Amino acid sequence: MTLQAIRYHRGHLEILDQLLLPDVSKFIPLHNTDEGWMAIKLMQVRGAPAIAIVGCLSLAVELTKKDFSTRKELKEFVHEKLNYLVSARPTAVNIADAAAKGKTLINQLIDNEDIELEDIKLSLIKEFENMLQADIDVNRSIGRYGAEHILKNCNNEPVMVMTHCNTGSLATAGYGTALGVIRHLHEHNKLDRVYCTETRPYNQGARLTAYELVHEKMNASLICDNMAAACMASNKIHAVIVGADRVVANGDTANKIGTYQLAIIAKYHNVPFYVACPKTTFDPNIKSGKDIHIEIRPEHEMTTLKGIKIAAAGISCWNPAFDVTPAELITGGIITEYGVFNPREIQDKFNEFDQQR
Numbered sequence: 117m118t119l120q121a122i123r124y125h126r127g128h129l130e131i132l133d134q135l136l137l138p139d140v141s142k143f144i145p146l147h148n149t150d151e152g153w154m155a156i157k158l159m160q161v162r163g164a165p166a167i168a169i170v171g172c173l174s175l176a177v178e179l180t181k182k183d184f185s186t187r188k189e190l191k192e193f194v195h196e197k198l199n200y201l202v203s204a205r206p207t208a209v210n211i212a213d214a215a216a217k218g219k220t221l222i223n224q225l226i227d228n229e230d231i232e233l234e235d236i237k238l239s240l241i242k243e244f245e246n247m248l249q250a251d252i253d254v255n256r257s258i259g260r261y262g263a264e265h266i267l268k269n270c271n272n273e274p275v276m277v278m279t280h281c282n283t284g285s286l287a288t289a290g291y292g293t294a295l296g297v298i299r300h301l302h303e304h305n306k307l308d309r310v311y312c313t314e315t316r317p318y319n320q321g322a323r324l325t326a327y328e329l330v331h332e333k334m335n336a337s338l339i340c341d342n343m344a345a346a347c348m349a350s351n352k353i354h355a356v357i358v359g360a361d362r363v364v365a366n367g368d369t370a371n372k373i374g375t376y377q378l379a380i381i382a383k384y385h386n387v388p389f390y391v392a393c394p395k396t397t398f399d400p401n402i403k404s405g406k407d408i409h410i411e412i413r414p415e416h417e418m419t420t421l422k423g424i425k426i427a428a429a430g431i432s433c434w435n436p437a438f439d440v441t442p443a444e445l446i447t448g449g450i451i452t453e454y455g456v457f458n459p460r461e462i463q464d465k466f467n468e469f470d471q472q473r
């Protein structure tokens with residue numbers, strides 16, 4: 117059984133508070149978009165797909181309980197709440213993508229005079245609810261495509277891989293993206309070992325990925341972020357697989373801080389570097405990684421650990437949550453639910469799939 121971090125039935129949403137993991141597993145209820153926004157901001161829920169799903173479900177819960185007297189009132193409410201949810205964290209694009217789709221849907225429904233107000237509301241709620249299963253289905257495809265691609269280049273022998281941050285069941289509706297690929301390898305007895313980085317300063321690797329790997333009984337070793345080069349020099353690593361928060365038109369990719377240095381180290385050691393993400397992480401509106409808005413997190417996330425000071429008092433900090441890996445360093449490819457693509461062709465590929473629909 118994979119971990120479940122989002123519990124939902126109509127009118128009720130609970131998330132596993134990721135600030136308390138791995139010591140305490142506590143679900144907290146989210147009753148409305150204010151609480152959804154705050155849970156995203158505080159990183160009680162994190163990971164690009166999970167942020168989008170929880171944000172939209174917090175709106176679904178609020179909509180379930182609220183009555184509207186006019187179509188205009190419902191439309192303005194939905195637009196306002198979606199814009200608000202997108203503002204919680206700026207780098208991951210999935211929530212902006214979900215918000216844009218939600219706004220398009222409500223606009224279309226409102227314009228159709230044959231549909232009753234209550235049915236419009238219900239359609240939107242169902243649209244948000246569908247995100248849960250859709251994300252799991254997408255992740256399973258990513259897992260299969262990624263594992264097959266990696267194994268094809270390794271004579272189908274068990275592989276050693278490295279990953280960064282947390283991209284598993286805790287970052288998605290379930291299964292995971294990069295961790296979904298690793299999970300697929302494990303399920304097919306093709307995972308020799310996975311090395312996961314601590315991922316300072318929030319320690320998504322040490323706290324969350326390690327927790328998932330232990331839970332799934334995978335052969336896994338935790339390394340500090342500054343051990344990655346030594347690990348690649350000492351072990352035959354077949355692939356580095358990471359997630360993404362935003363892939364832009366030219367294939368440049370924003371992901372958890374430390375991803376860029378891993379990609380450089382992988383290049384030096386001739387280790388294929390893969391990014392695994394759903395199409396909803398692709399942002400064609402931004403041409404190059406230079407234009408991605410990188411979130412800066414508060415200093416105390418670097419200077420304290422569980423409230424205990426670990427840095428000299430008075431030092432100032434630079435604490436970007438993400439960095440940008442240039443497309444040319446994504447040497448293995450971008451693993452999506454449609455297949456594995458060269459980052460330079462990602463825009464053309466997605467255009468093709470859009471036209472085929």
Ligand SMILES: CSC[C@@H](O)[C@@H](O)C(=O)COP(=O)(O)O
Pocket residue numbers: 162163164165208280281282283284287288292293294320358359360361371372373437
């Ligand atoms: C499937 S999750 C992909 C990314 O969102 C993940 O790698 C990441 O960078 C998460 O950052 P976080 O700051 O924990 O939300």
